[in-house]
Structures are given as C-alpha cells and as structure tokens.
Amino acid sequence: xxxxxxxxxxxxxxxxxxxxxxxxxxxxxxxxxxxxxxxxxxxxxxxxxxxxxxxxxxxxxxxxxxxxxxxxxxxxxxxxxxxxxxxxxxxxxxxxxxxxxxxxxxxxxxxxxxxxxxxxxxxxxxxxxxxxxxxxxxxxxxxxxxxxxxxxxxxxxxxxxxxxxxxxxxxxxxxxxxxxxxxxxxxxxxxxxxxxxxxxxxxxxxxxxxxxxxxxxxxxxxxxxxxxxxxxxxxxxxxxxxxxxxxxxxx
Numbered sequence: 488x489x490x491x492x493x494x495x496x497x498x499x500x501x502x503x504x505x506x507x508x509x510x511x512x513x514x515x516x517x518x519x520x521x522x523x524x525x526x527x528x529x530x531x532x533x534x535x536x537x538x539x540x541x542x543x544x545x546x547x548x549x550x551x552x553x554x555x556x557x558x559x560x561x562x563x564x565x566x567x568x569x570x571x572x573x574x575x576x577x578x579x580x581x582x583x584x585x586x587x588x589x590x591x592x593x594x595x596x597x598x599x600x601x602x603x604x605x606x607x608x609x610x611x612x613x614x615x616x617x618x619x620x621x622x623x624x625x626x627x628x629x630x631x632x633x634x635x636x637x638x639x640x641x642x643x644x645x646x647x648x649x650x651x652x653x654x655x656x657x658x659x660x661x662x663x664x665x666x667x668x669x670x671x672x673x674x675x676x677x678x679x680x681x682x683x684x685x686x687x688x689x690x691x692x693x694x695x696x697x698x699x700x701x702x703x704x705x706x707x708x709x710x711x712x713x714x715x716x717x718x719x720x721x722x723x724x725x726x727x728x729x730x731x732x733x734x735x736x737x738x
Contacts, residue, residue: 518567609660
C-alpha cells in the first residue's frame with residue numbers, strides 16, 4: 488500500500504494534469520472562436536502600415552507556398568491565447584491554492600482580475616503606443632539613413648514582429664503585480680525595493696531588449712512604463728506596511 492506522502496504527491500500531480508488539460512481546452516476554444524475572424528484580425532494588425540501611407544496589398548509579400556497557412560496559424564493561436572488567458576489564470580490559481588496559506592489564497596483571488604487587466608493593458612500599450620513608432624523607425628528612418636529602399640516586406644515577418652511586441656508588453660506588465668503580491672505576503676519590504684532602484688533600471692532595460700524587437704522606441708517605452716509601475720508598487724507597499732504597523736500598535 489502506498490504511503491500517505493506518496494498518495495498526496497500523486498494527488499498533486501493529478502491536480503496539475505487537470506489544470507493543464509483545462510488550460511489547453513480553454514486555448515483550443517479560444518482559437519476556435521478566432522477562426523471566423525482571421526481576416527478581421529489581420530486587417531487590425533496591418534493598420535499601422537496603412538497609417539504609414541502604404542497599401543498592405545502591395546507592401547506585403549508571401550514568399551512561400553505555406554506562407555498563408557503559417558500566418559493563419561499564428562493569428563489563430565495568439566488571438567486564442569489572449570481570449571483564453573483569464574480562464575488559464577483561473578485554472579492555474581485553482582492548482583496553486585491548496586499549497587498556500589489562507590491569506591495568500593485571498594491575495595491571489597483578489598488579484599486574478601488584475602492579471603487579465605494588466606496583460607491586456609500592456610498589450611494595448613504595445614500595439615497602440617509603440618507599434619507605429621517602431622515601424623516608422625525600422626521601415627522609414629533607418630532605411631533612409633542607410634540609403635536603402637524597402638518597397639516590400641514579408642507578411643510572416645511582419646506578423647511575428649507585431650505579435651512579439653504586443654505579447655512582450657502583455658507579459659512584462661504582469662511583473663509589477665507579482666512584485667506587489669510578494670510584498671503583501673511579507674517576503675520583501677518597500678525599503679529594500681527603494682534601495683535597489685538603480686539595479687532595477689538596468690534589469691528593466693535588459694528585459695525590454697529580450698521581450699521586444701531590436702528597436703529603441705519600444706524598448707524605452709516598455710522599460711519606462713515598467714519603472715513607473717515599480718515606483719507605484721513601492722508606494723502601495725509603504726501604505727500597506729504602515730497599515731500593518733498601525734494595526735499591531737492598536738491605533
């Protein structure tokens with residue numbers, strides 16, 4: 488007969504398997520929802536090119552037979568992931584809850600909505616706030632400086648560029664929430680975060696270089712916005728720590 492510890496470990500693996508299967512199912516449903524709207528999604532993503540005064544029908548090239556299929560699969564997958572992300576967060580939270588203390592479970596439960604809001608907020612900033620500037624630099628200013636002409640661009644390359652930028656911003660915007668939760672759990676203090684500001688700036692710049700295409704505007708935008716959120720986290724943690732001190736002193 489298996490020991491209680493072995494059974495507990497197996498039960499934990501079963502819960503992990505269930506969470507993963509539910510997350511995959513949510514992703515598949517999200518992808519299925521996006522299938523009828525692939526054309527609209529593509530039109531939405533190429534809008535920055537229209538704003539540059541270029542015609543997408545003549546500006547983009549599909550250089551291989553499987554090109555349209557690759558574009559469609561990329562659009563469906565990432566759009567489905569965006570739609571499924573709230574459910575995936577919920578399923579992951581269900582798996583993590585049993586191993587946490589009650590106050591930690593309350594923190595994650597309260598922040599579940601913020602996870603979705605921050606991800607879509609970051610993705611929106613990536614698309615509306617930086618895509619046009621990044622494309623203008625990469626397809627306009629830089630080629631002119633080098634004396635080059637870029638009459639056409641591969642559509643698959645463009646789609647991967649935009650999606651990487653948007654998703655990179657969405658993922659990066661989850662970091663301040665993680666930091667805030669760690670602080671609320673008592674694992675880090677506001678004073679410690681204040682002392683490492685200079686190191687954080689360097690780290691954010693490196694992170695921006697990893698999560699965005701090699702283009703300075705998008706990298707500065709991401710790093711700058713994340714630093715503002717970092718300072719907000721410090722302020723919120725100071726308020727939280729002050730409330731805790733007052734509650735302990737009975738004032």
